[in-house]
Amino acid sequence: MKILRKLWRHHLGRVGVLMLGAALLVAIFAPFLAPTDPYANVQVSIDDIYAAPSSEHPLGTDDAGKDVLSKLIYGARVSLLVGFAGALIALLIGGVIGLVAGFKAGRLGNGLMRFTDFFLVVPELALQIVIVAIVGQSLRNIILVIGILGWTTTARLVRAQTLSVRERKFVSRARAVGAGDFYILRRHVFPQVLPLMLANTVLTVSLAILSESTLAFIGLGDPVVVSWGQMLNFAFNRGAVSAGAWWALIPPGLSIVWVVLGVTLMGNALEDIVNPRQGRHHLEPEPVPPVVAEEMPRSAAALALSDLSVEYVDQEGTRFRAVDSVSFEIDRGEAVGLVGESGCGKTTAMLAALRLLPPGGEIVGGGVYLHGDNLLAKDEDELRELRWTSLALVFQGAMNALNPVRSIEDQIIEAVELHMTDLGTSETRERARALLELVGIDPERGREYPHQFSGGMRQRAMIALALACDPEVIVADEPTTALDVMIQAQVMELLVRVRRELGTGLVLITHDLALVAETCDRVVVMYGGIVAEQGPVIDVFNNPQHPYTRLLLEAFPDVQQPDRPLASIPGSPPRLDQIPPGCRFAPRCPQAFDRCWVEHPPAYAVNGEWEAACFLLEEKVSVHG
DSSP, X not given: OHHHHHHHHSHHHHHHHHHHHHHHHHHHTHHHHOSSOTTSOOOOOGGGTTOOOOXXXXXXXXXXXXXHHHHHHHHHHHHHHHHHHHHHHHHHHHHHHHHHHHHOOHHHHHHHHHHHHHHHHSOHHHHHHHHHHHHOOOHHHHHHHHHHHSOHHHHHHHXXXXXXXXXXXXXXXXXXXXXXXXXXXXXXXXXXXXXXHHHHHHHHHHHHHHHHHHHHHTTOSOTTSOOHHXXXXXXXXXXXXXXXXXXXXXXXXXXXXXXXXXXXXXHHHHHHHHOGGGOSOTTSOOOOOOOOOSSOOOOOSXXXXXXXXXXXXXXXXXXXXXXXXXXXXXXXXXXXXXXXXXXXXXXXHHHHHXXXXXXXXXXXXXXXXXXXXXXXXXXXXXXXXXXXXXXXEEOSSHHHHSOTTSOHHHHHHHHHHHHOTTSOHHHHHHHHHHHHHHTTOOGGGGGSOGGGSOHHHHHHHHHHHHTTTOOSEEEEXXXXXXXXXXXXXXXXXXXXXXXXXXXXXXXXXXXXXXXXXXXXXXXXXXXXXXXXXXXXXXXXXXXOOSHHHHHHHXXXXXXXXXXXXXXXXXXXXXXXXXXXXXXXXXXXXXXXXXXXXXXXXXXXXXXXXXXXXXXXXXXXXXXXX
């Protein structure tokens, strides 16, 4: 039911459902809707042949003097029956072969795919024509032939999805508890693959309808039933064109287009719903350009975020504020730590600064300034010149950020070639090798692929890629995620050394407060999309002014006080659709009072660049202006 509700909310899916639903209703209630029975014998005269549309025959008559509208209504039954029955057969055959080939490796899986490849290279329509001509033109034979020969695409799609699901951790967990192959396939893999199978089956319906129409059009349809393809065949072969009887040609053709279009729209919508990795549909509106701030603040900082606000928009047009009026600066050679729990807007804020927000994300206020130059006012061509030369990004999860089919060296060379066009081929390659050596990777290993590197080596390679064009500021998005403690220390030591030697600014997005304390000059604490506190690391960590910062530090172990009990923060950060009206931390704050629940606290200046957004500071300091 959930998928059906999503399908109805999908604009194109709703159109497809209405179009297909109309055709199904016509087919089901054909005896009540058709003016006459097209299978009944009627006495006709010469005047009844290809009679023009009239009140008695709204769509005229055909070469046998029968009502075209009645044949059109009854033809929907045959065309839809062939479409759905053929698609169901293709689903059963292709689904079984795809599941087994994807789940079972070795000779069985390879053999099934070679069998599938054989049918893929054989022209499907030509084979259908030959087989139908041999086995006979009955409706049953046509359905079987279309279904048996139409499973190959389903098999390859299901196999690809099964291969992906087979490697997931919950499948390994099922094996670990003693589950067998058939049990895992039935209980764990098949439910994950089924939604995509059904979406593909809906698309296969349209192909089956077109196949039946084609066979009937060339004279290989069942002669004792009425279908849209057969109507076209009779019209072309029995003089409708020469007689000018357009009503015998256009209605069945439009009916085929109507059903195929409706099924295709519905299938594409289902695929969007069950396979969200496809992203937004290409027919959806283009992303809205960022709102550009009218006044440009004068700042000597290499990178400055000023009142930056970001919203995400879902398919229904509902807006969710993910980043709200965030402001902080990064000087060249300075390290700034961006900390906070997951979902607080850290990565979103920096992706917005680089104009790399995913589909649905929009910058709705504020500005991003590179030496006082607003990046939000630049077009895509101007941004391409600045990316990687002024701003670079170390992505979270290097394995996903590196192209698996290109060597590490080639990916570094790609960045250099895009921006340093004055360098020759040999100079570019030498620069790539020098960068690898700088981050502690043997240059000879640059010709290897990401999967041949360990997690720490891949992260080093990502840092080398970020340094390819001497950027002024590097944004490192949790660069030590999933690495062991020793490798984490090596990666962070590398970032610190690069920052000091090259004078590169660093924005470190992390949950690890110890890393921030050791490597950063300033810290920005984010919560619920806003800046809760920011200032010099020494000041903030030794004397936190915001309750959230204090609780974060108390929840982190201190090697100097090993016996100190760790605190826990009850609850979780606010959901984007449930932002509190007052202070966003109030529902979890042990010091909250009445004002906190109704009024959003401003940023209070503590000392110089140190500020915190908490009403507890109102009597101590002035509002930061």
